[in-house]
Amino acid sequence: MRLNKFLSSSGVASRRKCDEIIRSGKVFVNGEVATLGTEINEKKDVVTIDGVRVKLPSNFVYLKLNKPKGYACTASDEKGRKTIFNLVDSKVRLFSVGRLDYNTEGLILLTNDGEFANLVMHPRFHFEKEYHVTVEGEVKESELAVLRNGVVENGIRMPKAKVKFLEYDGKNTKLSVVIEEGQNHQVRRMFDAIGKVIVLLKRVRIGMVKLGGLSRGKTKPMSQEEIASFMEE
Numbered sequence: 001m002r003l004n005k006f007l008s009s010s011g012v013a014s015r016r017k018c019d020e021i022i023r024s025g026k027v028f029v030n031g032e033v034a035t036l037g038t039e040i041n042e043k044k045d046v047v048t049i050d051g052v053r054v055k056l057p058s059n060f061v062y063l064k065l066n067k068p069k070g071y072a073c074t075a076s077d078e079k080g081r082k083t084i085f086n087l088v089d090s091k092v093r094l095f096s097v098g099r100l101d102y103n104t105e106g107l108i109l110l111t112n113d114g115e116f117a118n119l120v121m122h123p124r125f126h127f128e129k130e131y132h133v134t135v136e137g138e139v140k141e142s143e144l145a146v147l148r149n150g151v152v153e154n155g156i157r158m159p160k161a162k163v164k165f166l167e168y169d170g171k172n173t174k175l176s177v178v179i180e181e182g183q184n185h186q187v188r189r190m191f192d193a194i195g196k197v198i199v200l201l202k203r204v205r206i207g208m209v210k211l212g213g214l215s216r217g218k219t220k221p222m223s224q225e226e227i228a229s230f231m232e233e
């Protein structure tokens, strides 16, 4: 197996970042400094970074979590806030596939398979992310058109989005927003740009994996079909 694939499968970082780490001379295989093209036998060879052994997880775990509002997506939050890992009972160390903002709720995937996480997040594969966005007041058709074409923020056009009206309850409007790229705070920035206040932002789908009826704060293993749906791209 190529060393960069081994490192990213172990959850060190994306393959590209792993190449940088290898180039920096911190990675050793059986006591010898590794280079970019190094191939390893993952069953026998001893790989270390800064002297710490790196191992492939012995079995992979893939979970869906319905993240509630008020949880950070980091392993330990510098402000001491609750994190999504407080909600997960796992014997193995998991990490989240991408992030949701502290006040966003909904679907987030957790795994110990670094390759899988990198694949799902890689912009090249264009996995759709669908959000239900509840905003204050009514939203005009012309405002929906602006979101669909890509709002302009600080002179830069944001990616196009698929936007569908879902309901208006006399106070708030609920929309479905589908984006492919995940720039930081993308959905919030889109609505900021048209001057709309978000009351609730909830992710309901990633690729073909749906949040479904999973309760807030609960996890559920992904099905084989859901896992495979990302590999088939």
Ligand code: URA
Binding pocket: 099, 100, 101, 102, 104, 184, 185, 186, 187, 188, 189, 201
């Ligand atoms: N877009 C946002 O603005 N926030 C999220 O949490 C996810 C997408």
